[in-house]
Amino acid sequence: MRNHALWEKLRPYVMIAPAMAGIVLFVVYPVLYLVRLSFYKYNLMNKAKSKFIGWDNYRKLFGNDDFYKSLVNTVWYTVGVVALTMILSLLIALWLRRSSRWNALVQAGIFTPHIVSIVSIALLWLWMMEPSHGLLNYVLQSLGLPTSTWLQSSKTALVSVIIVSVWHGIGYYALILVAALQSIPPSIYEAAALDNAGRFKLFFRITLPLISPQLFFVLVIMTIGSFKVFDTVQVMTDGGPNQATSTIVYYIFRYRSTNIGYSSATGVVLMLVVGALTFLYFRLLSRKLHYQ
Amino acid sequence: MASIVFEQVTKSFDRTAIIRDLDLTIEDGKFTVLVGPSGCGKTTLLRMIAGIGPQTSGRVLIDGKDVSRVAPGQRGVAMVFQNYAIYPTMSVRENIEFGLKNNKVPKEERKRLVESIGETVGLSGLLDRKPSALSGGQRQRVALARAMVKKPSVFLMDEPLSNLDAKLRVQMRVELIELHKKLGTTFVYVTHDQTEAMSMADTIVLMNEGVIQQMSSPAEMYHRPANRFAAEFIGLPPMNIAELGPDGVQLGFRPESAALSEEPLDHHLCIRGVIATREMLGSETIYQVRTDKQAYMVRSAEDRFEVDRPVYVGVPAEKLHFFGADGRRIDERSSDVRWYLEAARGLVYA
Ligand SMILES: Nc1ncnc2c1ncn2[C@@H]1O[C@H](COP(=O)(O)OP(=O)(O)O)[C@@H](O)[C@H]1O
Numbered sequence: 185m186r187n188h189a190l191w192e193k194l195r196p197y198v199m200i201a202p203a204m205a206g207i208v209l210f211v212v213y214p215v216l217y218l219v220r221l222s223f224y225k226y227n228l229m230n231k232a233k234s235k236f237i238g239w240d241n242y243r244k245l246f247g248n249d250d251f252y253k254s255l256v257n258t259v260w261y262t263v264g265v266v267a268l269t270m271i272l273s274l275l276i277a278l279w280l281r282r283s284s285r286w287n288a289l290v291q292a293g294i295f296t297p298h299i300v301s302i303v304s305i306a307l308l309w310l311w312m313m314e315p316s317h318g319l320l321n322y323v324l325q326s327l328g329l330p331t332s333t334w335l336q337s338s339k340t341a342l343v344s345v346i347i348v349s350v351w352h353g354i355g356y357y358a359l360i361l362v363a364a365l366q367s368i369p370p371s372i373y374e375a376a377a378l379d380n381a382g383r384f385k386l387f388f389r390i391t392l393p394l395i396s397p398q399l400f401f402v403l404v405i406m407t408i409g410s411f412k413v414f415d416t417v418q419v420m421t422d423g424g425p426n427q428a429t430s431t432i433v434y435y436i437f438r439y440r441s442t443n444i445g446y447s448s449a450t451g452v453v454l455m456l457v458v459g460a461l462t463f464l465y466f467r468l469l470s471r472k473l474h475y476q
Numbered sequence: 477m478a479s480i481v482f483e484q485v486t487k488s489f490d491r492t493a494i495i496r497d498l499d500l501t502i503e504d505g506k507f508t509v510l511v512g513p514s515g516c517g518k519t520t521l522l523r524m525i526a527g528i529g530p531q532t533s534g535r536v537l538i539d540g541k542d543v544s545r546v547a548p549g550q551r552g553v554a555m556v557f558q559n560y561a562i563y564p565t566m567s568v569r570e571n572i573e574f575g576l577k578n579n580k581v582p583k584e585e586r587k588r589l590v591e592s593i594g595e596t597v598g599l600s601g602l603l604d605r606k607p608s609a610l611s612g613g614q615r616q617r618v619a620l621a622r623a624m625v626k627k628p629s630v631f632l633m634d635e636p637l638s639n640l641d642a643k644l645r646v647q648m649r650v651e652l653i654e655l656h657k658k659l660g661t662t663f664v665y666v667t668h669d670q671t672e673a674m675s676m677a678d679t680i681v682l683m684n685e686g687v688i689q690q691m692s693s694p695a696e697m698y699h700r701p702a703n704r705f706a707a708e709f710i711g712l713p714p715m716n717i718a719e720l721g722p723d724g725v726q727l728g729f730r731p732e733s734a735a736l737s738e739e740p741l742d743h744h745l746c747i748r749g750v751i752a753t754r755e756m757l758g759s760e761t762i763y764q765v766r767t768d769k770q771a772y773m774v775r776s777a778e779d780r781f782e783v784d785r786p787v788y789v790g791v792p793a794e795k796l797h798f799f800g801a802d803g804r805r806i807d808e809r810s811s812d813v814r815w816y817l818e819a820a821r822g823l824v825y826a
């Protein structure tokens with residue numbers, strides 16, 4: 185009898201144990217290990233030579249101008265990508281909301297970049313953005329528009345990287361928003377038409393609030409993703425020219441073999457920044473959301 | 477206040493005409509009920525009045541003016557949707573206020589109107605709630621208040637009571653009738669429920685497959701159905717129909733017009749049969765009487781007849797209806813009726 189009662193108590197924990205083991209092994213342990221590493225001067229060749237150095241890595245990090253440069257670049261990159269993607273994908277979603285064969289075709293077309301590897305896409309754009317032989321400048325020139333230096337100048341490099349990322353992600357987020365728009369019952373719009381609502385009111389008072397959960401989802405997912413941008417930078421610019429496109433993750437990557445403790449400290453800072461930002465979003469916006 | 481006129485109106489979806497060349501006049505200030513089986517085009521008709529599903533061809537006139545090119549919000553109509561179509565992100569107050577705001581009603585007056593309408597429909601304490609925190613009946617009231625507050629000249633309602641429980645539905649029926657009396661505006665009410673139509677309407681418009689079958693007062697529709705469809709749609713259980721003669725004429729009588737007895741009856745029509753089923757409803761009992769040809773429903777105040785017992789069903793001559801081979805009612809003043817009545821007497825079963 186006693187045994188039975190004990191089993192009843194333990195059973196839920198036994199049931200979730202496999203999942204918990206996975207989480208501990210693949211999430212909790214790596215994070216803790218990362219934090220541990222950040223307090224060490226780690227020697228990859230000889231583990232025994234690694235030594236605990238306390239906050240030294242962090243002190244060095246916050247005294248390094250390159251780190252601040254990367255952080256600022258990352259913030260600008262995130263702001264640019266999130267804002268542009270959200271606005272453009274919303275506009276595209278509004279355009280594609282009516283389900284027709286033509287719209288399905290366009291949607292498939294816009295979605296296609298998402299299933300192609302970002303590395304291929306980055307290479308493709310790298311080639312198109314080549315200032316003297318690239319397609320983009322050729323088109324701009326033949327249209328009589330001013331050309332750009334694209335990735336080759338520190339003034340335009342970050343914007344160029346942003347353009348590629350937006351182009352890559354837009355189809356996927358438009359798809360999410362189209363689904364959200366299509367789930368709004370048409371009778372709501374009919375009621376609004378009978379209530380004499382103008383287009384402006386319709387959009388800001390009906391449509392936008394009704395898709396707010398999906399917009400919020402896109403905002404959070406994209407912010408987190410953009411803060412961790414790496415592959416585009418690695419393929420297209422190597423962080424250059426003159427650090428103009430060096431982002432936090434790229435910064436971490438640069439020290440991967442020379443100073444892994446220092447890299448880890450940067451990683452911990454990135455984790456805290458993203459965590460704080462997500463927390464902030466939830467605090468500021470979650471009350472404005474409408475869940476069905 | 478306004479009358480509504482349909483002139484040669486056709487409505488097609490993807491080239492399939494749901495309603496074809498319809499003419500209809502809905503009188504100013506009347507409570508008109510559109511009734512018919514599901515899918516017959518009632519909602520389609522209502523949406524053409526509102527302008528949210530405009531006609532393919534023909535004209536719709538409200539108060540004598542062709543509104544074909546008038547936007548829904550400018551037609552002076554308000555509609556209660558079947559699913560209520562309440563704005564889920566707005567509070568009850570904002571829902572009611574939305575139309576007023578769009579029509580640039582000043583803030584002070586808006587506030588006054590919303591509170592007074594809230595009072596009328598019994599939502600006073602709930603104005604700041606979100607629709608998700610309301611019951612079905614309360615949501616229905618929000619939809620009603622949202623329509624009323626605009627003081628429309630035409631009130632459209634699409635099965636507004638079909639999502640409510642039976643008791644609330646009966647209560648709301650009475651409230652809507654009173655509301656109509658108080659406002660005196662034109663009400664167009666859609667339902668598939670003949671009881672609702674009978675109990676609320678000044679005028680019933682009975683539709684089937686996009687065609688108006690009959691348009692008349694409830695009493696007229698009950699006592700003088702224009703065709704077999706009307707006869708069988710109005711009334712519960714529906715009218716009994718039996719073959720009368722070789723020329724396809726049919727005879728009909730309502731379950732409540734028949735008398736039951738164990739002895740042969742000297743009514744004009746007398747049928748002998750056996751009680752097949754019996755439904756006790758309390759104040760009355762519904763019997764199914766089976767003959768060797770078909771079954772008849774009889775509604776009786778008496779509950780003493782047992783299943784499997786032979787009985788006689790008697791119907792007086794003035795309660796008999798006759799329908800031609802085309803399903804149309806044969807007027808009781810027509811000369812043929814005498815002949816059909818004789819034929820009906822011949823139906824007496826030994
Ligand atoms: N948007 C639409 N597209 C295609 N067919 C429709 C549409 N709306 C209604 N119909 C068709 O029109 C007919 C009448 O529908 P409706 O007016 O909704 O009937 P009800 O009398 O039940 O309200 C139905 O056969 C329905 O399938």
Ligand SMILES: [Mg+2]
Nearest residue numbers: 518519520634
């Ligand atoms: Mg309907």
